Amino acid sequence: MVSTGQLVVRRVRNSDSQLAFRCRAVHTLTGTTHESANAARIYVTAPRSESSPRVPEVESPVRVQRGTTATLLCPAQAYPTPTITWYRQENGVDLPLSTLNGMMGGGSRRAGSRVKSTGAVFTILTAEDADTGTYSCYANNTEGVAVLQVELKVVSALSVRVTPPVACGGRRGCRASHLRHLSYVKLGHLTCVTSGILEI
Known part of the structure; x- marks a missing residue:
C-alpha cells in the first residue's frame, strides 16, 4: 500500500x-x-498477443502537505511488460530524474535519497516546496511507448505574523487560526508577514 x-x-x-x-x-x-x-x-x-502500452488517466494534480510523502502512480498495461521511466519537466523539457537529484528540494544534497522510483510507483520522501512540478512517466515495450503526465503540488499551512505583536485573548503573537478581525487602537504601522501556500 x-x-x-x-x-x-x-x-x-x-x-x-x-x-x-x-x-x-x-x-x-x-x-x-x-x-x-x-x-x-x-x-x-x-495475454493473447503483444500490445503497446496504455496508461489510464490518474488523479491530477496530486496535492500533498510539505514534509509528508508524495506518491505518484503509473498504472501502465501492456504485453510484454513495459519498462517504466520517470521524468520531471524543466522549462518544458522532460529530464531524467537521475540528472535532477541535485536540483530537487532546493539543491539539497540529500535529495537523491528522498526520491525513489520502483517501476510504476514514484515516491518523494519529505516533500518540499521545490518538488512542486509536472512529472512524466514513460511506459515502453517492444510494441511502443505511452506517456502520462501528473502534476504534483506541495502545499504548506498558512501562517501569519503581525508586527508589532498583537494580543489575542491574553496571548501575544497571533496565529492565523486566532485572527477573526484585528483592531489596533494606537496610530502606527502594522506589518503582516505570511508564509505557506493558500489554495482557494
Whole structure:
C-alpha cells in the first residue's frame, strides 16, 4: 500500500485472482475503524498477443502537505511488460530524474535519497516546496511507448505574523487560526508577514 492509501500489487500471479482485498481506515484521533463494504478482486488474464502500452488517466494534480510523502502512480498495461521511466519537466523539457537529484528540494544534497522510483510507483520522501512540478512517466515495450503526465503540488499551512505583536485573548503573537478581525487602537504601522501556500 502506498501513502495515498492505494494498493499496488507487483508481479501478479494467477493465484492472486483467488484473493479478496478490503480497505480498513482508522481515525487517528478517535481510533474509530471503518472497513469497505465491498471487496476488491484481481482478474488475471493471459495475454493473447503483444500490445503497446496504455496508461489510464490518474488523479491530477496530486496535492500533498510539505514534509509528508508524495506518491505518484503509473498504472501502465501492456504485453510484454513495459519498462517504466520517470521524468520531471524543466522549462518544458522532460529530464531524467537521475540528472535532477541535485536540483530537487532546493539543491539539497540529500535529495537523491528522498526520491525513489520502483517501476510504476514514484515516491518523494519529505516533500518540499521545490518538488512542486509536472512529472512524466514513460511506459515502453517492444510494441511502443505511452506517456502520462501528473502534476504534483506541495502545499504548506498558512501562517501569519503581525508586527508589532498583537494580543489575542491574553496571548501575544497571533496565529492565523486566532485572527477573526484585528483592531489596533494606537496610530502606527502594522506589518503582516505570511508564509505557506493558500489554495482557494
